[in-house]
Amino acid sequence: MTTITDHLPIDVQGLRKTYGDFAAVDHLDLQVRPGEVFALLGPNGAGKTTTVDMLCGVQRRTGGTVSVLGEDPHHDSRQWRNRLGVVPQNTGDYLNLTVREVVEMFATFYSDPIPTDELISMVGLTAKAGAKTNALSGGQKRRLDVAVGVVGKPELIFLDAPPTGLDPQARREAWDLVDYFRELGATTVLTTHYLDEAETLADRAGVIAAGRMLAIGTIDELGRTAGYSANVTVTDLEGVAGVIPSDLGVLEPDARADRRGGVLIGTDQPTAVVERLTRLAREQGFGEIPGLTVSRPTLEDTYLRLIQREDAQR
Ligand SMILES: Nc1ncnc2c1ncn2[C@@H]1O[C@H](COP(=O)(O)OP(=O)(O)OP(=O)(O)O)[C@@H](O)[C@H]1O
Numbered sequence: 227m228t229t230i231t232d233h234l235p236i237d238v239q240g241l242r243k244t245y246g247d248f249a250a251v252d253h254l255d256l257q258v259r260p261g262e263v264f265a266l267l268g269p270n271g272a273g274k275t276t277t278v279d280m281l282c283g284v285q286r287r288t289g290g291t292v293s294v295l296g297e298d299p300h301h302d303s304r305q306w307r308n309r310l311g312v313v314p315q316n317t318g319d320y321l322n323l324t325v326r327e328v329v330e331m332f333a334t335f336y337s338d339p340i341p342t343d344e345l346i347s348m349v350g351l352t353a354k355a356g357a358k359t360n361a362l363s364g365g366q367k368r369r370l371d372v373a374v375g376v377v378g379k380p381e382l383i384f385l386d387a388p389p390t391g392l393d394p395q396a397r398r399e400a401w402d403l404v405d406y407f408r409e410l411g412a413t414t415v416l417t418t419h420y421l422d423e424a425e426t427l428a429d430r431a432g433v434i435a436a437g438r439m440l441a442i443g444t445i446d447e448l449g450r451t452a453g454y455s456a457n458v459t460v461t462d463l464e465g466v467a468g469v470i471p472s473d474l475g476v477l478e479p480d481a482r483a484d485r486r487g488g489v490l491i492g493t494d495q496p497t498a499v500v501e502r503l504t505r506l507a508r509e510q511g512f513g514e515i516p517g518l519t520v521s522r523p524t525l526e527d528t529y530l531r532l533i534q535r536e537d538a539q540r
Contacts, residue, residue: 234293235260235382235413236281241290243276243437250276252437253290263404263414265424268434269533274417275315277434278384281415282312295382308336311380315387315417317367318374320359325351328359329373336378348406349373350399365396372400376407383407386417401427421525433529435536441528448528454492457527458499461488461517464510469502478531488517492531496520 236258243251251273258264266274279285281292283299292299297306320328329346333339340348346355349369354362359370376383385404397420404414404427418424424431425445432442441451449455454475460466466489467477475493493499500520507515 233260234258235295237293239291241277241280241292242288243280243285244288249437254437254439256432256439258413258415261411261413262429263408263416263427265428265431266415266417266434267424267431267529272434273437274434275386278386278415278417282310282384308378309381311376311378311383313372313375313385318371322358322360324356324358325370326355328370329377332374332377338379339377340379345373345377348403350396365393369396372403379410381412383412383414385414421529425525433532435533440532440536445525448525449523454523455494456496457521457523458491458493458496459488459517459519460503460515463503463506463516465506469506470499474499
């Protein structure tokens, strides 16, 4: 019988990578669905690159089962590899070739590559098509890496974004590329430090820390995983801690609220919290509650909560 998992571009169970006693990836489960953009999030050293490297056959795993486009990456057949597009974290070294020569060279590896000039334009390098790659800026090299990674019209793309390297415009162009491949029906796994990128582009995301998957789901589902459906923030209201009982919500150390000298309350009952705050403000003689906001948690809130919780448990 055919099941949905037969068609998952990525199906990973119990993935492990150890270096001596240290587990860089620790029993990780991951399923990525056809045609989705999946963001892999996590702090430095969480195990994202190691995971991606094992999925595209660059590193051997210590344990677990892995299916990528229906094959075990350990087998690493040429045919299988041609269906993948890999943009690694480190910029490639393309010797003394021009941008066009590099793209043309990589295009010869595939049966139906994207036409060279079209691809060079897609990554915003038309003005540099004749330039030697060693004369490119860091961000331009990165654009070339993207071109090289996707030239074969891959079914599955791994985009391991470095923490820095692309200027805002180049990031937006990379987003356009992700959309372009989404429309072609490709599946993309995006490793990123930019939460806005994940929020804008990804259908689902997974948060990794210390080699383990802390939470996985749509951005909305992740919000629920982290606890609360609303954030209430206030500034300069003495006594807040005393009026918010733990069944209404929790006061959180929140970097952004703290910078404004404020307090963040994570809650599922924002109306009740605001009522308490209103009473407190009245008692203190405030007309308005200073700096009151009620908002839906962002991916950043969720992410920080998950990571803080993980750090507290270690
Ligand atoms: N060859 C190695 N030997 C020992 N430890 C390693 C090796 N390669 C990676 N590690 C460790 O494995 C952990 C995971 O590294 P990895 O590069 O996968 O993290 P990451 O989530 O991609 O981080 P970043 O966001 O900084 O790129 C880190 O603690 C790293 O130091």
